[in-house]
Amino acid sequence: MNAAVVVNNLTKKFGDFTAVDSISLKVETGEIFGFLGANGAGKTTAIRMLCGLLLPTSGDGIVAGHDIIKENEKIKSSIGYMSQKFSLYPDLTGKENLVFYGSLYGLFGDRLKVRIESVSELLSLGEFIDRPAGSLPVGWRQRLALGAAILHEPKILFLDEPTGGVDPVFRRRFWETLYKLADKGTTLFVTTHYMDEAEFCRRISIMHRGRIIELGTPGDIIKKYNQPNLQETFISLILASDNNG
Amino acid sequence: MSSISVEHIVKSYGDIVAVDDVSFSNESGKILALVGPDGAGKTSLLRLMCGLLDFERGEVSFGSINLRYDFEEIKKLLGYMPQNFSLYPDLTVEENLKFYAGLFEISKKEFSRKKEFLYEFSNLGPFRKRRASNLSGGMKQKLALSCALIHDPKILILDEPTTGVDPLSRRQFWDILKKLRDEGASILVSTPYMDEVVMSDRAVFIHHGKKLTEGTPEELTAMYSGFVYTLQVKPTVDTMEALNSIEGIVARRFGASIHIYSDNLSKTEDISETLADRNIEFSSLAQIEPELEDVFIQMMGN
Numbered sequence: 001m002n003a004a005v006v007v008n009n010l011t012k013k014f015g016d017f018t019a020v021d022s023i024s025l026k027v028e029t030g031e032i033f034g035f036l037g038a039n040g041a042g043k044t045t046a047i048r049m050l051c052g053l054l055l056p057t058s059g060d061g062i063v064a065g066h067d068i069i070k071e072n073e074k075i076k077s078s079i080g081y082m083s084q085k086f087s088l089y090p091d092l093t094g095k096e097n098l099v100f101y102g103s104l105y106g107l108f109g110d111r112l113k114v115r116i117e118s119v120s121e122l123l124s125l126g127e128f129i130d131r132p133a134g135s136l137p138v139g140w141r142q143r144l145a146l147g148a149a150i151l152h153e154p155k156i157l158f159l160d161e162p163t164g165g166v167d168p169v170f171r172r173r174f175w176e177t178l179y180k181l182a183d184k185g186t187t188l189f190v191t192t193h194y195m196d197e198a199e200f201c202r203r204i205s206i207m208h209r210g211r212i213i214e215l216g217t218p219g220d221i222i223k224k225y226n227q228p229n230l231q232e233t234f235i236s237l238i239l240a241s242d243n244n245g
Numbered sequence: 246m247s248s249i250s251v252e253h254i255v256k257s258y259g260d261i262v263a264v265d266d267v268s269f270s271n272e273s274g275k276i277l278a279l280v281g282p283d284g285a286g287k288t289s290l291l292r293l294m295c296g297l298l299d300f301e302r303g304e305v306s307f308g309s310i311n312l313r314y315d316f317e318e319i320k321k322l323l324g325y326m327p328q329n330f331s332l333y334p335d336l337t338v339e340e341n342l343k344f345y346a347g348l349f350e351i352s353k354k355e356f357s358r359k360k361e362f363l364y365e366f367s368n369l370g371p372f373r374k375r376r377a378s379n380l381s382g383g384m385k386q387k388l389a390l391s392c393a394l395i396h397d398p399k400i401l402i403l404d405e406p407t408t409g410v411d412p413l414s415r416r417q418f419w420d421i422l423k424k425l426r427d428e429g430a431s432i433l434v435s436t437p438y439m440d441e442v443v444m445s446d447r448a449v450f451i452h453h454g455k456k457l458t459e460g461t462p463e464e465l466t467a468m469y470s471g472f473v474y475t476l477q478v479k480p481t482v483d484t485m486e487a488l489n490s491i492e493g494i495v496a497r498r499f500g501a502s503i504h505i506y507s508d509n510l511s512k513t514e515d516i517s518e519t520l521a522d523r524n525i526e527f528s529s530l531a532q533i534e535p536e537l538e539d540v541f542i543q544m545m546g547n
Contacts, residue, residue, distance in 0.1 A: 038411040039381040084409065137284040165408040167282040167437045168538050169545050172497065179498050183482045193411050194438070196538075199500045218500060231412055231440065238413045 004029045004156050004187035005050060007061030007068070012045050012054065019045040021210035022059065027203075029155075032178065032188045034198045034218075037207030038238055043191050046207070047158055050189070052076050064155045077105065080154035084161035086145035090134025094125060094144045097133050098151060105152035112151075119147040123177060139170030146177065156187040163192065175200050195231040206234060208241050246308055248273045248400060248431035249294075254303035256289050263289040264300070265454035271433055271447070273399070276426050278445035279435040282545055286454040287435040288328065291404050294433075295325045307400055324398030328405050330389035334378035338369055338388055341377055342395060349396040363391040366421060383414025390421065401425065403434040407441070419444055439538040450544060457544050462537060469535035469543060474505040474516050478527040487525055494519070506539070 005027040012020040020042045027033045037043045048054040050063050052072030061068040064078035088097050095116065102112045120129055123143045128136060133144060142162060149157060159178075163171045175197065182188055190201060198204050199218045206214040206221075214221055214237060218230050227233040247270035256264040263286045271277040281287050292298045294305050296316050305312040307322055332341050342363065346356045364370035367387040372380065377388060386406055393401065401422075407415045419441065426432055426446075434445070442448045443462045450457040450465070458468065478484055480498050488496035488503065495506040510516055513532050520527060 038413055039383050039409075041411075139283045161409060165283075165405060165437060168439060168541055169282050172542060176497070179480075180482075193409065193415070195412055196440075200498065201500065234412050235416055 002029055002065070003027060003062075004031070005033075005061070005063050005189065007050070007063075008059055010046065010049060010059035010061055011057050012042075012049060013057045018210050020049070020056075023207070023210075023212045025205055025212065025215060027187060027189060029187050030182055030185050031203065032182050032190065032201045034201030034204035035189060035191045035207070036195075036198055036204055036234065037191075041207040042210040043207055044160060047160055047189070047191070050075075051079055051081055051158055077152070078155050080149035080152070080157040082145050082149040082157070082159050082162055084164050086141050088133040088141060088145055088148070091132055093132055094129040094136070094147075097144060098129075098148055101148035102151045107152060115151050115153075119151055122180065123147050139166050142166055142170065142174065143177075146174070150181065150186075154186070156189060157181065159188065159190045161191055161193065163194065163197065171197065195229065195234055199230055206237060208238055213237060213241055247271060248308055249277070249433055250304070250306045251290075251294065252304045254290065254293065254300055254305065256286075256293055256298065256300040263454050264293070266303075267451060267454070267456045268303075269449045269456065269459060271431050273431045274426055274429050275447065276422060276432045276434065276445040278442045278448040279433060279451065280437075280439075280442055280448050280541065281435075281451040283437075285451045287451065288404055290451075291325075291402050291433070291435060292327075295323060295402055296320075321396065322399050324393040324396070324401045326389055326393040326401070326403045326406055328408070330386075330392070332377040332385060332389060332392070335376060337374050337376055338380070339373040341388060341392060345392040345395045351396060359395060359397075363394060366394075366424070367391050368417070381414070383410045383418070386410055386414070386418060387421070390418070394425075399430060401430055401432045401434075403432070405435050405437065407436070407438065415441075439536065439541065442537055450541065452545055465540055466535065466537050469540045471506060471508045471535070471543070472511050473533050473535045473539060474507070474513065475499070475531055475533050476503045476505055476516075476520075476527050477501075477529040478503055478525070484525065487523055491519060491523065504533075 003026045008024050009022045010020060011022050023046060035043055049056050049068060052068060052075035055069060063075050066074040068075065098116045102115060107115055123146060125143060125147065128140050133141060163174060178188055192198055203217050205212045222230055222233050225233050225236060227236060249271040252268045254264050254267045267290060279287050289298060293300045296312055307319055310318050312319055333344065342360050364373065369384065369387055372384065377385065380388060407418055422432055436442065447459060447461055448465060449459040480503050485496055488494060493507055493509055497504050505516060513530055517530055
């Protein structure tokens with residue numbers, strides 16, 4: 001099986017500040033990978049490099065078979081990206097938003113129609129698809145944003161805090177959809193602040209001050225530090241790392 | 246006398262009843278969590294309690310003071326942190342605090358004392374000259390809370406204060422809330438996080454504008470009807486379909502394992518027999534305690 005994401009010593013500096021400090025990781029095709037870290041740890045900067053939106057200062061990597069430096073434009077069409085901000089047009093209906101995003105990815109005519117139907121079914125958008133996106137409760141906006149991100153059937157889906165402020169019922173359904181996508185071979189790269197959600201991932205990494213300080217399955221990491229759960233493990237790891245300078 | 250008392254509140258927007266006959270109360274020195282799915286009416290309720298929204302029926306009072314009759318008195322008592330707290334991004338941490346101190350007519354002398362106290366509380370001291378726009382998510386929320394605390398309110402109303410905040414900052418934020426509670430504040434906080442509900446003294450569940458139930462986290466967890474199991478099995482699409490086709494069972498993935506929910510199968514043997522009948526192989530099976538999130542989802546009727 002080919003790895004969906006491979007990066008080696010990826011680094012990004014902004015002036016004197018090193019936002020991402022020599023991270024290396026490998027994510028298998030169809031894997032759900034949790035990319036965790038405190039606010040300001042450098043997660044979003046790292047994801048932007050993986051998506052081909054930002055060039056690294058040093059290091060290299062392959063995402064969806066494309067070089068992140070030389071072929072960064074090609075990466076964009078092979079991946080889907082859903083941010084914490086759910087970038088939807090509030091005055092457009094759900095369907096209009098999907099048509100808009102679909103056409104950005106070069107989908108049109110029957111193909112676009114089929115994809116919108118398939119996505120609406122997968123996400124059970126139902127009648128909500130005809131309402132203005134801005135009038136939808138946050139859980140429905142989140143589903144719609146996911147729909148927009150997967151219309152073009154990306155090989156890898158990057159989800160940056162996809163469930164912020166979403167209630168447990170919607171979060172649970174959202175994760176059921178993510179599992180369905182992974183079963184079909186989509187690789188999922190997810191950031192989250194909910195440690196119970198992080199336990200839904202096959203493997204996770206924990207980032208702090210630009211570096212990856214832990215990487216493995218949630219179960220193995222919890223065991224390694226002899227903590228009751230991932231939340232306590234995360235907190236103790238960050239505190240220990242801060243105390244060591 | 247309760248420090249926060251809400252009785253039979255009704256609030257509609259046109260034909261939509263956002264808050265439907267909700268009552269609850271909270272004592273001084275306690276944290277009450279308001280929990281419900283998106284659109285349940287939580288924000289409407291909190292806003293009307295702060296006098297920011299009219300409502301048709303019911304009474305809101307803080308101690309002996311009724312919201313309808315003495316709003317000015319209540320403003321002094323109340324600290325409110327809305328979901329999107331308006332910090333001025335171009336102002337520094339200290340300038341933001343100063344601005345809120347000005348709104349509450351706090352004297353210069355009082356402000357210099359108060360700000361040091363808040364810096365110590367929030368650990369924002371080293372960042373006092375940093376612009377609010379350059380703070381991390383966790384620090385922004387701590388600054389917003391500090392602004393809401395500038396006039397020493399005895400009652401705090403917080404609307405989902407930790408959304409988008411990492412686990413460590415969230416823990417620190419809650420440590421502050423617990424300290425305020427222990428000093429006698431009455432705190433009402435809405436949250437979508439069950440781990441925060443567990444840290445509260447009591448919680449009220451609301452859904453479609455109505456109060457479903459209330460209790461301590463322990464009482465609420467005990468309300469789960471049914472049984473939960475964890476199953477070690479390769480969670481393929483086929484296995485999930487096979488499990489979910491069994492009557493009386495709901496299977497959900499949980500990372501590398503599967504959780505099984507059943508209303509009536511109360512023993513591990515019941516589950517293993519059922520799985521054997523369907524030729525579903527597994528490496529281990531154990532009954533586990535339901536969590537508060539399971540109760541919440543059950544009450545929301547899936």
